[in-house]
Amino acid sequence: MSLTSTEFEQLYREHSGEILGYLTRRAGTTDAPDLLADTFLTAWRRRDVLPAPAMRRAWLFGTARNLLLAHHRDNPPRPVEHPEPGQPIRPDAAPDAQTERQLERAVHAVLAELAEVDRELLTMTAWERLSVADAGRALGLTSAAARVRLHRLRRRLALDPRLADLVPPPSEREDRAEQASGGGRSGTRLRPPQRFSSRLVASE
Structure with a gap:
């Protein structure tokens, strides 16, 4: 069943922020907004065949990743400014x-x-x-x-x-x-530093 424009707007409101964060950490603040727009443009064009609501978040991340891979093929990654990951898992003690x-x-x-x-x-x-x-x-x-x-x-x-x-x-x-288990949100025990350098994932 195709998404209505209202349902699509809700999908955008719910997930655009986290998808933008994902893209910004991998493509930088200049290119991320365009990649975000392309991600949701793809979702709109494929609104008739989107997966079930419970799987749409994963679908959006997968689509954003595919666009990133294509972007990096055409534009080799370079050191850029990245914001800190959203809600990082903090170390037990703040490092100096x-x-x-x-x-x-x-x-x-x-x-x-x-x-x-x-x-x-x-x-x-x-x-x-x-x-x-x-x-x-x-x-x-x-x-x-x-x-x-x-x-x-x-x-x-x-x-x-x-x-x-x-x-x-x-x-x-x-x-x-x-x-x-099927895997929870913790996923991995890797705990990033309390603050991240701007080039932490620039090599992607």
Whole structure:
């Protein structure tokens, strides 16, 4: 059933802010508004075939990601100013400025080394606060595949000495819960520094 203009306006009001944040953190403040407009233009053009309401948020993130990939193919990424992720998971203690910069560099280096799908799965769950299932849908993965991939990624990050203070190893109880569940909003234990440098994800 096609969306009415009123329903589309509601969809825009509910999700445009978080989609803009997602795009800004990956494309910068100059290009993000145009990518946001393209995302919702695509949604409007495909309003007759949009998924069920519960899956539209993931669909929007997936569409925004596809537009980002095309944008980066045509415009190689460059260092740009990015705002902090919305509602980041904070460390237990606020770092001083020097420690904060070290943490930022460590997170930046680790993200740059990840495969694009792994980086997106990690940041979609940790920063954009998507459930593992929704992040998987946005990336074209099944819920089970996304959970397994994120579980292995968490294990890898937990062993990285650069992230020793940011990524506590998952306990056996957490492992069992993660494997048995459909994935909650916490998604990953990666905890970004309290404040982010403007170039944290500029390598994407």
